[in-house]
Amino acid sequence: MQTLRDFWSLARPFWCSAERRPALLLLFGTVLMNLCLVGVNILYNLWNLHFYNALQALDYDAFLMGGGYFILLQAGLASFTVAAFHFQQKLTLRWRRWATENTLQLWLQRQRYLKLQLTSPETDNPDQRIADDINLFIGMSLKLSLGLMTALVSLFSFLHILWQASSLVRVPFAGEELVIPGLLVWAALLYSILGTGGAFWLGRTLPRLNFLQQRREADFRFSLMRLRENAEAVAQYRGESEEHARFNQRLGATLENFWALVKQQKIVLGYSTFYMRSAMIIPMFVMAPQFFAGAFPLGRLTQLSAAFGEVHEAMAYLVRVFPEIAEWKSVVDRLMGFQQRLASVGDEAGVRLEHDADGFEVQDLSLWLPDGKALLAGLDLRLQPGDSLLIRAPSGFGKSTLIRALTGIWSHACGLARYDLGNVLTLAQKPYMPLGSLRGMLWYPAPARADDDARLLQVMRQCGLDHLSEQLNAELDWAQTLSIGEQQRCAFARALLLRPAVLFLDETSSALDEATERNCYAQLKQALPNTIVISVGHRASLEHLHSRTLSLQQCQSPVLELEVDY
Incomplete structure (x- = not known):
């Protein structure tokens, strides 16, 4: 919750500024295009039903008609994807310009850029905070928030399909066949909860490792820049060997932390890949007895399997993007610390x-x-x-x-x-x-x-x-x-x-x-x-x-x- 409060503290000034009106229009366009993409997915799910039923029934005319519908769906998918990308990038550009200009103004006012250097050496690499972290913060915030919105819309859009289809599943119990209302929904929910909890537990150290990686990368770049700025003095001292040793030390620290980050990411990646790919087979096994008994056609089974995948993917959205969430949290922490230090350094007493x-x-x-x-x-x-x-x-x-x-x-x-x-x-x-x-x-x-x-x-x-x-x-x-x-x-x-x-x-x-x-x-x-x-x-x-x-x-x-x- 603290990360969310920090996020809103960083984002609120832009959405309350004079830029809010064009920004809201761009956000509305982005959201609308993403909702249209969800609509295309719903139509594609219905297409699964009719297309695979046509295959099973050997209906060639229905098959050709399904192919035509497929081309139209792909054209709509491409159009809405490009439009969503356009609006999102224009919003990113406008937000980044505003945030960077305001942070630069705050950094330059009252000589804070020097006061930070004199009184807060722990505030490392303000140039990276302004040039890189602001860009990452805006891009990742929009991507993750829009992804979450799309996941929620998809969840509620496909939920009723799974809920209705659960009536087709009959569970043998005490010599009778029971119908559990919403069985496929509960299965998707349970599978998502277990998967999300496992991903968060396995990746609990990722935010700290991402934080350190950004800092060490910036330190290494800064040491290279320092040599360029003081090239003549280093050459006169014949300090190449010492500079090389310093570069190697910082590079070694960077790569050591990077490898620790990679090892942790491998665990999360392997777990999430197995978890996400395994979900597609679960509804098949749940509904296989009724399918082989002829209770419904292949198209229905394919449609329900796709709907289960959409619902599960929406519920497990946090698992899929957990590495990005970890990096986003580290960016929020670094930017928030920088903003707080900028605000406090200007208020310190003096002459x-x-x-x-x-x-x-x-x-x-x-x-x-x-x-x-x-x-x-x-x-x-x-x-x-x-x-x-x-x-x-x-x-x-x-x-x-x-x-x-x-x-x-x-x-x-x-x-x-x-x-x-x-x-x-x-x-x-x-x-x-x-x-x-x-x-x-x-x-x-x-x-x-x-x-x-x-x-x-x-x-x-x-x-x-x-x-x-x-x-x-x-x-x-x-x-x-x-x-x-x-x-x-x-x-x-x-x-x-x-x-x-x-x-x-x-x-x-x-x-x-x-x-x-x-x-x-x-x-x-x-x-x-x-x-x-x-x-x-x-x-x-x-x-x-x-x-x-x-x-x-x-x-x-x-x-x-x-x-x-x-």
Whole structure:
């Protein structure tokens, strides 16, 4: 029941959204086509009666007519199958687009994508949750629910045929022949209950194994992606052997769990195959005495055998799809856990941020690690437009963590930070280089402006990037194309293009020589005279590039040193 509640919690937002009207129309079309397929099966069951009676009676004309009816039934079956597939896939497409876009929005809001990585490492592979699990959840939910509906409709459609036919079965008892009302129905029900219970017992470990398999497959793919992203560093370390060993370790864990899954699936598959195939012979044996006694013709026996098969298959639907149910449950569990973590990570406490278009102020800021170890307590700070501040601290203090806290992406902190929240930019030590054109990369995160290339080229010259001026339209993997020094100069170019009111520099010039570093800071000072610049770094050369220096030590009062002009 918990899985069903989780399923509805995941599905309800879509069916209550603005998409519900076209989605309901598509669902209605899908359901209608599936009901038509059930109708074709009912007609096919009646066809069995007349066709095999014609064979037994050697009635050639009836035989030819039956062949014509068979072709019409197959044409209807093909038409309704294609129509049902069309409506179901259109509904899947619409639902997946809505669910993926909303999950992406939730994941990207309030920097949850980073907060998950910093505070919830157990939330593995969010990319797989969004790209794969949403698709699996929607496709399997529709398939299983429509299959269940079809099974129920088929059950009640063929039930009356079996119930009426049970009057033909006479059971010898105490020298008399008894007629048990609905004997064939009760036989199908008992056989289905026993089979369903056996399948659930044999496959009870499948959901856990499917859950682990999805996780280990994602971990293996992620390790391959990490090598691609850090190919140069691995090559410089000559780390191929270690990477190969790591790949083999993750692949081994994946294949080990896969084989355990296969062994369990073999048991369930063998059981369900024997169980489902054996059902077709049961009504034959039950009704054989009356058939050989001439109580009814071959067509009737064939019709009842087919009807028993339909009723039994409907009752045993869960046995037939149990492996898929196990996989679906693991997908629901993973998606539900991901959604719950996304919802909770955005609500975690941290530094309270307030908007202030003028100046920068911090009040009573405290900072600690996830394990509770205190890093900083009672920081108060006030800066005016045009001020530049260098924050110094011992190695390992957590200067980058302080920047995260000031920008609201570190939850293990408290206090107040007040600045222009709508016009702030943070440049990291390793700048992010999005895929696309050089123009788009330099303007990131703002949209590329092709009509302002003159200004862009001027900024590139100021930052020593004029050798790239002919490649504005080139679309490359810039993280692999440019050196780390060039990437950091691109970061300074972004600041000059975007002109933020508050600029955080997290060791952004660590790969630059002192002359280039001094030039980049001078360009900032000249082009952005009213921007508040806050830098963290180790290099002594930075002290002369800021008007103030803030020295921090763990859990001690910060020291704000005298201004230094540069």
